[in-house]
Amino acid sequence: MQQNEMYDLTIIGAGPAGLYSTFYAGMRDLKVKLIEYNSELGGKILFYPEKIIWDVGGMPPTPGATLIDQLVNQANTFDPTICTNEHIEKMVREPDGMFTLFNDKGEKHYSKTVLLASGHGIPVMQKLELEGADRFEVANLHYTVTQIESFRDKRVLISGGGNAAVDWANELVGVAKEVIVCHRRHDFGGHEKNVAHMKSKVELRTPFQIKELHGERTSIDSVTLSHCDSELEERFDIDAVIVNHGMKMDGCFLMEAGLELEADGFVRVSPCMETSQPGIFAAGDVTRHAGKLQLISGAFVEGATAVNGVKQYLDPAATKQAFVSSHNEKFKQRNQEIKIEHKHKDKRKKLEFT
Numbered sequence: 001m002q003q004n005e006m007y008d009l010t011i012i013g014a015g016p017a018g019l020y021s022t023f024y025a026g027m028r029d030l031k032v033k034l035i036e037y038n039s040e041l042g043g044k045i046l047f048y049p050e051k052i053i054w055d056v057g058g059m060p061p062t063p064g065a066t067l068i069d070q071l072v073n074q075a076n077t078f079d080p081t082i083c084t085n086e087h088i089e090k091m092v093r094e095p096d097g098m099f100t101l102f103n104d105k106g107e108k109h110y111s112k113t114v115l116l117a118s119g120h121g122i123p124v125m126q127k128l129e130l131e132g133a134d135r136f137e138v139a140n141l142h143y144t145v146t147q148i149e150s151f152r153d154k155r156v157l158i159s160g161g162g163n164a165a166v167d168w169a170n171e172l173v174g175v176a177k178e179v180i181v182c183h184r185r186h187d188f189g190g191h192e193k194n195v196a197h198m199k200s201k202v203e204l205r206t207p208f209q210i211k212e213l214h215g216e217r218t219s220i221d222s223v224t225l226s227h228c229d230s231e232l233e234e235r236f237d238i239d240a241v242i243v244n245h246g247m248k249m250d251g252c253f254l255m256e257a258g259l260e261l262e263a264d265g266f267v268r269v270s271p272c273m274e275t276s277q278p279g280i281f282a283a284g285d286v287t288r289h290a291g292k293l294q295l296i297s298g299a300f301v302e303g304a305t306a307v308n309g310v311k312q313y314l315d316p317a318a319t320k321q322a323f324v325s326s327h328n329e330k331f332k333q334r335n336q337e338i339k340i341e342h343k344h345k346d347k348r349k350k351l352e353f354t
């Protein structure tokens, strides 16, 4: 890759929105570059590699890590340029309307359009606001769950009330010896069914918050919870604490780019996912609009819509959307191979039944 090469589209962030948009940009014959801060691609799914994802249309229940592999494979279909370990800190529109993006190493990228797929910014879990809590991070204070099995037969306290806290509680029921969930409000985020399931299976404390972590050196052995509206306190013996108090939003560079933001820092977009700045589009968790679906499937739809917007921005005569994927010339050869693979599979199935 030549550092000063001009791209049709540069996508910031390689979560589900950025990865799927990269594939879709290839479908629309755009020269695309994907830039990610992390060394690995996958965005927030990297926080839940073992969690089974059920709610993506047409996809069988699949672990997060597998979905990342599939998204990365798909994103690579049209040989995009992918840069990792780069934090984009600044975007500037040049007098000729092109964009220059600056990373944390002082390097520049050049692009005709930009797609923000930056989620909640650099995903940094909100830490527990208790003095000295960080000393327990080496042992049993966790901000993410990457290996469910590491909690087997343990007494686990989860603090938080969002989607992730509810999911982790449900995943740990049946694996951990005991799951206690505390949250400073009565209401929980996430799917109603998941919340109801969690409430029926765990020891619930609301509205409670963690007041103190007790333990020798680096390991927590018990936790004091305090009631948010009274003096009531309870102490629990605990083997592990999982905190999910949301993520920090890194919105500085969005504001500096002159984008209109909602009060919560997310980017306001039009129905075709264009921001208030012509040529800058957005997709996924970073956007806000009336019909927002803040899930992976929502990120996919917004990604495709944004790329179609980019295509028309660059070439107003272009069709509004890509033709159906089966008609793409690039897939002709592979379509034949896949058809043969499926025929063989069907034959094998028939033989098994006879």
Ligand SMILES: Cc1cc2nc3c(=O)[nH]c(=O)nc-3n(C[C@H](O)[C@H](O)[C@H](O)COP(=O)(O)OP(=O)(O)OC[C@H]3O[C@@H](n4cnc5c(N)ncnc54)[C@H](O)[C@@H]3O)c2cc1C
Pocket: 012, 013, 014, 015, 016, 017, 018, 035, 036, 037, 038, 042, 043, 044, 045, 047, 048, 052, 053, 054, 055, 056, 086, 087, 088, 089, 117, 118, 119, 120, 121, 122, 123, 163, 164, 165, 167, 253, 283, 284, 285, 286, 294, 295, 296, 297, 299
């Ligand atoms: C624990 C948990 C469980 C979940 N379970 C489900 C589920 O079962 N089903 C479901 O549909 N959804 C689920 N979600 C939500 C889902 O993960 C998000 O909706 C989805 O990841 C959003 O994708 P995105 O691409 O918009 O953003 P993200 O996945 O957040 O990706 C954004 C990427 O942009 C990068 N980035 C940000 N700023 C910059 C910058 N300035 N420069 C370079 N890179 C940058 C970040 O490093 C990150 O990799 C879950 C979320 C969590 C936390």
